[in-house]
Amino acid sequence: MKSLNISTKIGVYTYKELDQSEKKLIDAAKAAALHAYAPYSRFHVGSAVLLANEAIVSGNNQENAAYPSGLCAERTALFYANARYPEEAVVALAVAAYTDGDFTEEPVPPCGACRQVILEAQNRYKQPVCILLYGKKSVYRIEKISDLLPLSFDAASMGSE
Ligand code: THU
Numbered sequence: 001m002k003s004l005n006i007s008t009k010i011g012v013y014t015y016k017e018l019d020q021s022e023k024k025l026i027d028a029a030k031a032a033a034l035h036a037y038a039p040y041s042r043f044h045v046g047s048a049v050l051l052a053n054e055a056i057v058s059g060n061n062q063e064n065a066a067y068p069s070g071l072c073a074e075r076t077a078l079f080y081a082n083a084r085y086p087e088e089a090v091v092a093l094a095v096a097a098y099t100d101g102d103f104t105e106e107p108v109p110p111c112g113a114c115r116q117v118i119l120e121a122q123n124r125y126k127q128p129v130c131i132l133l134y135g136k137k138s139v140y141r142i143e144k145i146s147d148l149l150p151l152s153f154d155a156a157s158m159g160s161e
Pocket of ligand 1: 038041043045060061063070071072073108110111114
């Protein structure tokens with residue numbers, strides 16, 4: 001038997017160690033979390049997207065009484081960024097979450113559906129999307145979304161690329 005081994009490199013930083021542009025993106029994600037509409041889970045998530053033109057577009061989770069009709073922060077931010085600036089590549093995306101009166105100690109990883117949507121942006125603009133996951137204790141930095149979604153399904157899987 002042969003095997004394929006997949007490894008993921010995740011940089012672990014403190015907020016202080018990040019550079020100014022990374023701090024700015026995380027701060028935007030934290031600010032967006034405070035305006036989330038999350039009356040059901042009370043888990044307030046914010047996301048901020050940095051575009052090639054240096055614009056930052058943020059979003060947050062939008063819940064619904066019919067639970068599946070809601071949307072995660074990452075997709076809210078990313079879909080709006082792509083709708084508003086369709087020509088601008090997505091450079092980086094930050095995530096932060098606020099619950100029980102404070103931001104989480106640990107970084108909050110994006111759900112599978114959000115990873116798939118971020119991957120589409122990476123493929124669409126042919127540029128790595130760097131992911132910054134904020135936690136009070138540590139910040140995870142992942143160089144490209146494909147590192148969080150190995151063996152992914154994309155256009156190439158259908159033989160159309
Ligand atoms: N949520 C996000 O917005 N992003 C994530 O990465 C994880 C989960 C939202 C969905 C739902 O509104 C709440 O957090 C609890 O799952």
